[in-house]
Amino acid sequence: MDPDIEQSTHELLLRLAGRLPDQLLWRFRDWLGEGAMGTLARTLPRSLLKHRIDLDQTEYRLLVAGLIPHGADWHQVSSTLGVDDVTENRYTFTSSAPEWVNSVDSVSVLIHATLRGRSDVGEVRQSWRHVGVVGQGTAKRVLLINALSGLPRLTGELQRVLRVLGDEEPSVEVIPPRFDLPGYHRAALADSELVCVGAVAGTRLVAA
Amino acid sequence: MVEVHDGPPMDGFSVPLRLHNLLLALAGRIDDSALTEARELIARAHIDEAVELTTGTLIAGRIPVSSAEQRELALVLEMSRSDATLANDLLVDETEPVNTHRFTGENAPEFGIAEALDRTLQVLPDVRSVHAVWRNTPAGSVPGALPQRVVLVELGPEGNPPAVAFRVDTALRRAGIHSVVEVSGPGVAHSEYHQAASAAASPAWVTGSTTSSSSSFRSEPVAKPPASVTPEPVGESGSRHSMRSGSTTTAPAEPVAPVVPIVSPPAAEPPRKARSETRAERTADLTPAEVAQLRQALAEDPEKGREIAAGKPSMHEVVELPALDLDDPSLSERDRALLRELHAELAERERAEAAKMRLNGASRSGGDQRGWTAP
Numbered sequence: 256m257d258p259d260i261e262q263s264t265h266e267l268l269l270r271l272a273g274r275l276p277d278q279l280l281w282r283f284r285d286w287l288g289e290g291a292m293g294t295l296a297r298t299l300p301r302s303l304l305k306h307r308i309d310l311d312q313t314e315y316r317l318l319v320a321g322l323i324p325h326g327a328d329w330h331q332v333s334s335t336l337g338v339d340d341v342t343e344n345r346y347t348f349t350s351s352a353p354e355w356v357n358s359v360d361s362v363s364v365l366i367h368a369t370l371r372g373r374s375d376v377g378e379v380r381q382s383w384r385h386v387g388v389v390g391q392g393t394a395k396r397v398l399l400i401n402a403l404s405g406l407p408r409l410t411g412e413l414q415r416v417l418r419v420l421g422d423e424e425p426s427v428e429v430i431p432p433r434f435d436l437p438g439y440h441r442a443a444l445a446d447s448e449l450v451c452v453g454a455v456a457g458t459r460l461v462a463a
Numbered sequence: 464m465v466e467v468h469d470g471p472p473m474d475g476f477s478v479p480l481r482l483h484n485l486l487l488a489l490a491g492r493i494d495d496s497a498l499t500e501a502r503e504l505i506a507r508a509h510i511d512e513a514v515e516l517t518t519g520t521l522i523a524g525r526i527p528v529s530s531a532e533q534r535e536l537a538l539v540l541e542m543s544r545s546d547a548t549l550a551n552d553l554l555v556d557e558t559e560p561v562n563t564h565r566f567t568g569e570n571a572p573e574f575g576i577a578e579a580l581d582r583t584l585q586v587l588p589d590v591r592s593v594h595a596v597w598r599n600t601p602a603g604s605v606p607g608a609l610p611q612r613v614v615l616v617e618l619g620p621e622g623n624p625p626a627v628a629f630r631v632d633t634a635l636r637r638a639g640i641h642s643v644v645e646v647s648g649p650g651v652a653h654s655e656y657h658q659a660a661s662a663a664a665s666p667a668w669v670t671g672s673t674t675s676s677s678s679s680f681r682s683e684p685v686a687k688p689p690a691s692v693t694p695e696p697v698g699e700s701g702s703r704h705s706m707r708s709g710s711t712t713t714a715p716a717e718p719v720a721p722v723v724p725i726v727s728p729p730a731a732e733p734p735r736k737a738r739s740e741t742r743a744e745r746t747a748d749l750t751p752a753e754v755a756q757l758r759q760a761l762a763e764d765p766e767k768g769r770e771i772a773a774g775k776p777s778m779h780e781v782v783e784l785p786a787l788d789l790d791d792p793s794l795s796e797r798d799r800a801l802l803r804e805l806h807a808e809l810a811e812r813e814r815a816e817a818a819k820m821r822l823n824g825a826s827r828s829g830g831d832q833r834g835w836t837a838p
Contacts (some may be wrong), residue, residue, distance in 0.1 A: 278500060282516070285605055291523035297546045298515045305512070328546075414605070421608040423496055 257324070261287070262431070264295065264321035265407045269428060270314050273344055273439040275306060277395075277424035281414055284427070288411025296325035300332050309337020344438040348382045348446040353394040362420050366398065367451040369416065376409070376453025377401035377432075378460045382443040384426065397426040397443050401460045402453075406431060430460065478542045479505045482514055483625045484651055485535055491564050491656040493520050494603030495611055495643035499632055502644070506629035510543040518549050524604025527556035562655040564600045566663040572597045572612050573667035579638030583630055584668060589621035593631075594664035595642070612642040613660050614667075624648045 268284050275283075279302055286295050299322060303310065310318060315336040323332060352360055363381060370379050378401045383394040398417075402409055406429045417425035428440060436444070444460055476484065482505055486498055497520040504513035518536050521528060528536070537550035572595035584590050594617075597610040616631055618624055628646040635642050645657060653661070 278496070282497075282520075286519055286523040289523040289525075289604075291519065291552075293552050294519040294522045294549065297549050298519055301515075302512070418496075418605060418607050419601075419609075423607055 260321050260324060261407055263317045267314055267317040267321060270437050272428060273346055274308050277426065281424050285411050285414055288407040292325040296322040296327035300327050300335055303335045304331060310335045311341050344442050347385045347389055348443045349389055350382060350446045350448045353383060363450055365416065370453055371451040373453040375403045375405060375455060377455040378452055379450040380447040380460055381450050382447035395426060396422065397428065399444055399447055399460055400429045402429050403432060403455060478510055478539060479625050482510060482539050487645060488654055490645055491602050492526055492560060494605045495607055498643055502625055502628040505625040511545045514539045514543055515545055522552045525554050526604060527554045529557055530555050562659055564598055564656060564659060566596045566598050566660050568596055568663045568665045570597060573665045575638060575640055576667035579635050579640055580631060580668065583634040587627055587630060589619035590627060591617040591619050592669040593667045594661060595667050596660050596664035614642045614644045615661055615664055616644060616646040618646060618648045620649050622648060
């Protein structure tokens with residue numbers, strides 16, 4: 256697969272965090288990790304339209320670059336370009352685990368065991384996402400990982416691990432270096448805790 | 464492009480039902496989340512999204528399908544105005560998929576289901592039986608947590624399988640019971656996966672009139688201790704439908720069928736000796752629930768005891784369960800003789816039913832195991 260095409264689609268799916276429903280987003284990211292570009296090209300633009308998710312110009316360019324070469328319908332793709340500003344992040348984040356997580360957070364421990372010292376991986380952090388007021392309703396774990404290469408594959412791999420551990424719709428944000436973080440990720444990083452650091456020293460996730 | 468006009472064997476089924484039956488055939492081969500989401504999408508009239516999710520999951524996971532399944536997917540894609548060329552990317556392999564799944568009825572897979580579905584089963588028409596089983600093996604390329612509870616629902620001709628699958632799943636989720644719900648209507652052969660699941664399944668609920676005659680699943684009531692396996696909370700579980708417009712509430716309506724939970728919620732108690740029995744022993748013998756009912760009936764009215772042994776519909780209540788004890792000093796000689804007689808009658812009935820079920824199973828396994836390809 257063309258790395259530029261893969262990278263474009265990965266960045267687009269990163270930017271859709273918190274906007275596309277979790278159950279679709281993790282699935283599209285899994286398909287990207289498996290290289291199913293033809294499938295994504297035929298389904299992602301339609302999903303964006305059906306869920307009334309408009310793209311800004313940067314996102315639209317990523318969609319065109321990533322999926323038009325794989326047969327995405329031009330009319331559908333064109334219709335995704337919105338005019339109004341993209342809605343800002345509607346979630347709140349906290350760095351501390353909710354009460355239902357045991358004092359030993361086995362998911363966090365497993366991520367630590369898997370990614371600590373791993374090549375091409377920098378900082379690994381996690382945050383807890385809340386809808387509305389913190390403490391009311393349930394919280395969802397969001398993993399934030401800085402990585403240099405193989406981002407879609409790493410995303411898919413970690414999603415599978417989290418699913419086996421009980422998170423049906425995992426939120427795994429594998430962020431490339433020099434990525435202009437959307438509001439969702441900036442807010443998550445601002446209230447996150449360090450899980451571990453990979454082999455890439457000096458690569459840090461920084462909330463603007 | 465795939466030829467989609469060559470008259471597949473499901474002509475006559477509506478598009479939603481065709482896709483539902485395809486999903487039944489894919490159970491155990493794709494992940495349970497995809498099955499559940501696709502069924503919800505079918506029930507919500509989003510057939511295009513359901514078939515795209517199904518096809519995409521098969522393609523990305525490189526999960527082989529038969530050419531008949533590929534044709535059927537292409538046809539449903541086309542009929543739902545999706546891109547039928549998506550089916551060209553499917554991995555086609557004519558080798559029959561081997562069911563490698565392991566199921567167990569231990570640890571009370573049916574625990575809490577009858578209560579969680581009480582309202583749902585009163586409202587939805589023609590639900591015949593609900594069974595449950597644990598699956599200990601992963602399904603698909605992106606499996607979820609194990610063990611996975613599989614809930615098997617049998618419908619009569621008035622029931623709508625996709626709608627029931629979605630409503631039952633919703634009610635169970637609301638009660639915190641995580642499961643994948645497989646709903647079979649009449650006229651669809653059971654896949655090897657469903658046969659294996661039903662062979663180990665425990666009954667959670669059956670209609671009073673169809674306790675064992677029309678259900679293809681085993682139906683002997685077995686009281687078990689509650690599950691020792693408690694899946695971890697997932698977090699933000701309520702958000703699954705949060706970005707969809709659909710409401711998950713069921714509309715109130717009058718009951719349309721008698722509601723008879725056969726297994727009352729077991730209280731927290733240590734495992735009974737009965738759990739060490741083999742399934743064959745339990746099938747051929749009186750279960751503790753039946754024994755208790757017999758004993759109570761004998762004490763009150765011997766005629767009622769006969770009714771119970773004959774499996775008549777008055778067998779509605781399940782009571783507290785001591786073990787079968789013919790040496791119980793409170794029984795008279797006449798009671799003991801009657802109990803033995805009833806026991807023999809019941810065993811005979813069980814044997815006859817077991818023979819009938821074996822016959823049904825043989826006729827099913829002789830056909831094409833992929834339900835929707837059967838004529």
